[in-house]
Amino acid sequence: MQRAAHGLANAVVRELRADGRRIYGSSVTVLAGKGNNGGDGLFAAAMLARRGMRTTAVLTAGSAHPDALAAFRAAGGRVQPLDDANVEELAVATAGDDVVIDAILGTGARGGLNGPAAELVAALQELHPALVVACDVPSGVDADTGETHWPVLTARLTVTFGGAKAGLLADPGEGCSGRVHVVQIGIEDHLPSPALRRLTVHDLAKLLPHPGRRAQKYTRGVVGVVAGSARYTGAAALSVEAASVSGPGMVRYLGPETVARQVLARTPEAIWEPDEPGRVQAWLLGPGLDGSDQLQRAKDALQAAYDGGQPAVVDAGALELLPERCPPNWILTPHAGELTSLLGRSEVRVTRDDVESRTLHFVRLAAEHTGAVVLLKGATTLIASPSGTVFSQSDGNPWMSTAGSGDVLGGILGALAASYAASGLGDDGPFAGIGIGPEERWAAVAAVGASIHGMAGKAASGAGPTTAAAIAREVPETFRVIHKYVSA
Numbered sequence: 001m002q003r004a005a006h007g008l009a010n011a012v013v014r015e016l017r018a019d020g021r022r023i024y025g026s027s028v029t030v031l032a033g034k035g036n037n038g039g040d041g042l043f044a045a046a047m048l049a050r051r052g053m054r055t056t057a058v059l060t061a062g063s064a065h066p067d068a069l070a071a072f073r074a075a076g077g078r079v080q081p082l083d084d085a086n087v088e089e090l091a092v093a094t095a096g097d098d099v100v101i102d103a104i105l106g107t108g109a110r111g112g113l114n115g116p117a118a119e120l121v122a123a124l125q126e127l128h129p130a131l132v133v134a135c136d137v138p139s140g141v142d143a144d145t146g147e148t149h150w151p152v153l154t155a156r157l158t159v160t161f162g163g164a165k166a167g168l169l170a171d172p173g174e175g176c177s178g179r180v181h182v183v184q185i186g187i188e189d190h191l192p193s194p195a196l197r198r199l200t201v202h203d204l205a206k207l208l209p210h211p212g213r214r215a216q217k218y219t220r221g222v223v224g225v226v227a228g229s230a231r232y233t234g235a236a237a238l239s240v241e242a243a244s245v246s247g248p249g250m251v252r253y254l255g256p257e258t259v260a261r262q263v264l265a266r267t268p269e270a271i272w273e274p275d276e277p278g279r280v281q282a283w284l285l286g287p288g289l290d291g292s293d294q295l296q297r298a299k300d301a302l303q304a305a306y307d308g309g310q311p312a313v314v315d316a317g318a319l320e321l322l323p324e325r326c327p328p329n330w331i332l333t334p335h336a337g338e339l340t341s342l343l344g345r346s347e348v349r350v351t352r353d354d355v356e357s358r359t360l361h362f363v364r365l366a367a368e369h370t371g372a373v374v375l376l377k378g379a380t381t382l383i384a385s386p387s388g389t390v391f392s393q394s395d396g397n398p399w400m401s402t403a404g405s406g407d408v409l410g411g412i413l414g415a416l417a418a419s420y421a422a423s424g425l426g427d428d429g430p431f432a433g434i435g436i437g438p439e440e441r442w443a444a445v446a447a448v449g450a451s452i453h454g455m456a457g458k459a460a461s462g463a464g465p466t467t468a469a470a471i472a473r474e475v476p477e478t479f480r481v482i483h484k485y486v487s488a
């Protein structure tokens with residue numbers, strides 16, 4: 001507990017300094033529940049009091065961790081028990097402080113806040129405190145799932161102990177957590193492996209395909225794309241362009257001539273295949289499909305992938321064409337609405353709101369039911385392997401929620417699938433090197449793609465508007481940025 005509290009207090013100090021604030025004389029209120037989470041918060045506040053901060057503890061449950069409360073009092077902290085009568089007054093006083101530490105509930109929570117604690121948090125959230133730091137997990141967020149019991153005080157920073165909890169890496173929990181800082185407290189070897197894995201840029205540097213000296217276009221992977229239609233020409237143009245800049249040996253485009261002309265005007269490197277495609281190592285099927293001819297091409301390609309054992313990235317309209325059970329090297333890329341329909345195909349009746357409030361649960365369920373890798377798009381992208389492993393990538397920014405952004409993601413994924421299919425995902429390769437087992441490698445490939453898409457989008461946006469085309473144009477530079485981390 002001392003290590004956790006120390007890590008929390010240090011993080012508060014760093015955050016204040018980064019804001020250009022002095023530590024001595026600044027004010028902090030810790031909202032402390034009765035369990036060990038409150039104990040961590042009180043010990044941390046005691047350390048901050050000893051550094052000259054004005055500290056208040058609002059006890060949300062009447063009692064508090066006895067040793068931590070004693071340490072807090074001994075350090076000169078002021079104690080305020082919360083009750084029905086003083087909620088408003090304490091909310092206003094707390095919102096005026098330089099820092100609020102949320103230490104009401106941690107991993108021992110059952111359900112969310114209620115009573116005066118819920119009222120206090122709801123009132124504080126409205127008052128927008130300057131800096132909220134959550135202790136271990138924002139109170140009300142389920143640490144194991146990211147499911148959220150409102151109200152929750154949105155944190156700028158969550159200081160968590162031992163390892164990043166799944167609830168901090170899956171929406172809606174991630175949306176309440178801000179940046180996540182992990183403090184090692186010496187119990188790491190005894191913890192089970194984390195339920196969610198997030199690839200870092202160092203992981204990406206190890207995993208990205210890199211052409212060998214004697215590479216030629218067929219050994220680098222050929223991706224076949226069935227996308228777009230007379231109505232949605234842009235989906236074809238964007239997905240082919242994105243595939244083409246994501247490092248395959250070649251892109252073959254299948255579609256009507258009118259669309260192909262526009263695709264080739266943008267990406268002259270692509271090959272148009274009116275109907276019978278040449279050899280491909282992986283497929284991208286679905287963005288912007290419309291009309292019976294394009295749907296038929298997608299069906300034929302899906303069948304070819306099934307018969308030939310090739311990976312297929314299946315998006316948008318092509319999600320309707322899936323067999324009951326997919327091969328494990330297929331990557332389905334629904335957004336929350338499409339996941340709702342996908343689950344409906346296996347008699348799981350849910351709404352989009354259900355999916356958005358339980359992202360981890362439903363992405364896992366979809367992978368289990370379809371047998372494929374399922375990549376659920378959103379601010380945080382979750383990628384579930386049918387074997388049960390889930391990756392979580394959150395590298396983009398909200399400006400990326402723009403028409404065609406998903407088509408670009410499809411192109412990146414199709415190209416990566418072709419590259420890895422051509423080079424193999426062998427047992428002694430880089431995936432094994434970072435502890436990714438054979439049954440979770442296609443999910444890792446999808447996580448690599450989601451991460452590249454996010455990084456490219458963030459670079460294209462800076463902190464302002466961007467377009468899908470601009471995201472695609474940033475992909476080669478994103479590869480170069482990642483390669484700088486090789487052996488770093």
Ligand SMILES: NC(=O)C1=CN([C@@H]2O[C@H](COP(=O)(O)OP(=O)(O)OC[C@H]3O[C@@H](n4cnc5c(N)ncnc54)[C@H](O)[C@@H]3O)[C@@H](O)[C@H]2O)[C@@H](O)CC1
Nearest residue numbers: 001004035036037038040105106107108109110111112136
């Ligand atoms: N497990 C460990 O090894 C470590 C745990 N630590 C801290 O301990 C925390 C977990 O502590 P606890 O197990 O005491 O649990 P919590 O501090 O999360 O809270 C549990 C207490 O709150 C009550 N409670 C549960 N749900 C409630 C609700 N909805 N409304 C009001 N009260 C509720 C429980 O009856 C219990 O008394 C972690 O989050 C972390 O901050 C750290 O000190 C480091 C080590």
Ligand SMILES: Nc1ncnc2c1ncn2[C@@H]1O[C@H](COP(=O)(O)OP(=O)(O)O)[C@@H](O)[C@H]1O
Nearest residue numbers: 335377378379396397398401403404405406407
């Ligand atoms: N708030 C957000 N922050 C970051 N990325 C986002 C956000 N919202 C959506 N995205 C990403 O943008 C893309 C949108 O894809 P999609 O929903 O298929 O849109 P479209 O069909 O218009 O291309 C996905 O990759 C998704 O992860």
Ligand SMILES: [K+]
Nearest residue numbers: 102105137139
């Ligand atoms: K907390």
